[in-house]
Amino acid sequence: xxxxxxRLAGIDLRNPFLLASGIWxxxxxxxxxxxxxxxxxxxTKSIGSEPRPGYPNPTIEAYERWGLLNAMGLPxxxxxxxxxxxxxxxxxxxxxxxxxxxxxxxxxxxxxxxxAATGVVALELNLSCPHxxxxxxxxxxxxxxxxKVVRAVTKAVALPVIAKITPNTSDAGGLARAAERGGAAAxxxxxxxxxxxxxxxxxRPVLAHGLGGLSGPAVKPVGxxxxxxxxxxxxxxxxxxxxxxxxxxxLEYVMAGARALEVGTQVTFDGIGVFGRLAKDxxxxxxxxxxxxxxxxxGIAHRTGPRPSG
Amino acid sequence: xxxxVRVTERVLETPSTVTLxxxxxxxxxxxxxxMVWLPGxxxxxxxxxxxxxxxxxxxxxxxxxxxxxAQSIRPGDPxxxxxxxxxxxxxxxxxxxxxxxxxxxxxxxxxADRARGRGASVTVALGATRxxxxxxxxxxxxxxxxxxxxxxxxxxxxKGFVTVVAERLLASAPFDAVWTCxxxxxxxxxxxxxxxHSVPVFCSMERHMKCALxxxxxxxxxxxxxxxxxxxFPADRVVGLSDFGAFHRDPAGRRVPL
Numbered sequence: 001x002x003x004x005x006x007r008l009a010g011i012d013l014r015n016p017f018l019l020a021s022g023i024w025x026x027x028x029x030x031x032x033x034x035x036x037x038x039x040x041x042x043x044t045k046s047i048g049s050e051p052r053p054g055y056p057n058p059t060i061e062a063y064e065r066w067g068l069l070n071a072m073g074l075p076x077x078x079x080x081x082x083x084x085x086x087x088x089x090x091x092x093x094x095x096x097x098x099x100x101x102x103x104x105x106x107x108x109x110x111x112x113x114x115x116a117a118t119g120v121v122a123l124e125l126n127l128s129c130p131h132x133x134x135x136x137x138x139x140x141x142x143x144x145x146x147x148k149v150v151r152a153v154t155k156a157v158a159l160p161v162i163a164k165i166t167p168n169t170s171d172a173g174g175l176a177r178a179a180e181r182g183g184a185a186a187x188x189x190x191x192x193x194x195x196x197x198x199x200x201x202x203x204r205p206v207l208a209h210g211l212g213g214l215s216g217p218a219v220k221p222v223g224x225x226x227x228x229x230x231x232x233x234x235x236x237x238x239x240x241x242x243x244x245x246x247x248x249x250x251l252e253y254v255m256a257g258a259r260a261l262e263v264g265t266q267v268t269f270d271g272i273g274v275f276g277r278l279a280k281d282x283x284x285x286x287x288x289x290x291x292x293x294x295x296x297x298x299g300i301a302h303r304t305g306p307r308p309s310g
Numbered sequence: 311x312x313x314x315v316r317v318t319e320r321v322l323e324t325p326s327t328v329t330l331x332x333x334x335x336x337x338x339x340x341x342x343x344x345m346v347w348l349p350g351x352x353x354x355x356x357x358x359x360x361x362x363x364x365x366x367x368x369x370x371x372x373x374x375x376x377x378x379x380a381q382s383i384r385p386g387d388p389x390x391x392x393x394x395x396x397x398x399x400x401x402x403x404x405x406x407x408x409x410x411x412x413x414x415x416x417x418x419x420x421x422a423d424r425a426r427g428r429g430a431s432v433t434v435a436l437g438a439t440r441x442x443x444x445x446x447x448x449x450x451x452x453x454x455x456x457x458x459x460x461x462x463x464x465x466x467x468x469k470g471f472v473t474v475v476a477e478r479l480l481a482s483a484p485f486d487a488v489w490t491c492x493x494x495x496x497x498x499x500x501x502x503x504x505x506x507h508s509v510p511v512f513c514s515m516e517r518h519m520k521c522a523l524x525x526x527x528x529x530x531x532x533x534x535x536x537x538x539x540x541x542x543f544p545a546d547r548v549v550g551l552s553d554f555g556a557f558h559r560d561p562a563g564r565r566v567p568l
Contacts, residue, residue, distance in 0.1 A: 030530050
């Protein structure tokens with residue numbers, strides 16, 4: 001039986017599959033549910049300074065198992081109320097990573113201190129939501145801004161800081177480098193790809209916000225390329241995210257350089273049981289391919305294969 | 311994916327309740343809901359009040375601003391539909407007691423219809439604020455159900471809560487199941503009353519919804535998501551939750567009193 005446990009930025013994960021931010025993470029009971037279902041850790045909804053209802057519906061356009069377009073608009077209960085939810089998840093024994101979003105480095109730092117006080121094991125900075133004015137990609141699209149935010153946070157808290165990088169850029173590797181310079185303990189990639197759907201009968205965008213972000217199997221090759229490029233640019237660990245639907249997808253990410261993984265959209269297709277299945281199937285796949293430990297496969301494609309150009 | 315359909319018919323069911331009918335061929339079962347998109351406005355979850363055949367329907371009570379605007383939709387107007395989503399009523403019980411408060415009948419009527427079609431006996435405790443607001447009373451009677459009414463103001467049937475009627479019915483005849491939909495405080499009383507007679511209760515629950523796909527957490531109640539684990543819950547799964555009859559989550563995800 002191959003060992004799935006990984007050590008990431010000083011945190012021991014029982015398996016590499018983390019519940020991605022934005023999925024289920026509004027309530028502590030749901031975070032606990034994902035943990036009980038077998039997730040290696042759970043990442044909270046991105047939490048801001050104030051309660052935020054998000055955009056009006058429609059916030060979702062779902063495609064048949066290949067993708068999901070969303071513009072939720074960062075709904076969250078706000079940092080004053082959210083510690084209650086984390087407490088519920090922690091009481092269930094869950095390894096909880098707190099995701100935060102802010103509009104300035106200072107706001108990120110303040111939120112980081114508040115989030116750190118809840119007992120989470122690490123922070124993930126949302127520098128990559130593609131559809132929220134003043135947040136996410138808007139402050140995470142240049143290396144300078146990424147470095148500033150990450151530095152402000154790493155100065156404010158002792159916890160490991162994970163920077164979630166946008167794919168809506170020509171240089172994900174450069175953004176990851178900037179996060180590393182700012183003191184990040186890890187980077188996660190990717191967030192959703194900016195995307196749009198139009199209803200032709202009604203001649204208008206489907207989502208109330210217009211633009212949204214695409215996730216799910218459709219984005220996996222894009223995520224893999226980003227993780228590949230980031231792995232070559234940084235020495236901190238990379239968390240792979242984007243369209244992981246099965247164990248082979250997971251191992252692709254690991255071989256591209258990911259030490260841990262986030263799973264989100266597949267929960268909508270398979271239910272939360274996807275976590276238990278992924279862990280079981282990945283163990284079997286590693287056994288079949290002769291890996292004793294998942295960690296032995298991290299980045300292996302960089303050493304054994306021809307280097308993709310670009 | 312959504313399908314844009316034209317509303318074929320608009321029926322004023324009660325002074326505060328409107329049914330919209332539309333052609334939507336997807337198979338559906340009583341208990342399930344659809345997401346109804348009012349283009350340029352909002353998208354809201356609505357239980358199907360007509361589940362059979364191509365002509366589906368939703369029955370909308372004027373509650374908030376969005377449902378009021380939904381009521382103003384006219385035949386020929388376009389709406390977007392996705393679904394149906396969620397689980398369904400188990401239609402196997404032979405003797406069913408339905409307890410409906412307010413617009414709860416919207417989801418209970420098609421369930422009663424199917425149950426009658428399978429030869430089950432259906433008794434309905436139908437509650438409303440006042441006589442003209444009794445939803446689907448004639449529809450229940452037309453399918454051969456016994457209907458017992460309660461109104462808050464006593465303008466028809468028993469004056470007071472429909473739960474009083476339900477308690478009386480439970481004491482007077484044996485039932486295999488209770489199906490209920492309405493305010494959660496009402497459903498909570500129904501669960502308590504039915505427990506005395508060891509009759510299992512199935513509650514159709516309502517929460518804010520956004521994705522309807524079990525992803526966004528907006529409709530979380532305890533460890534469940536109403537959109538995929540419900541909307542129909544066996545009472546023993548929800549009655550012990552601290553949220554039941556007490557809390558829901560607002561659009562920001564804050565846990566707030568119902």
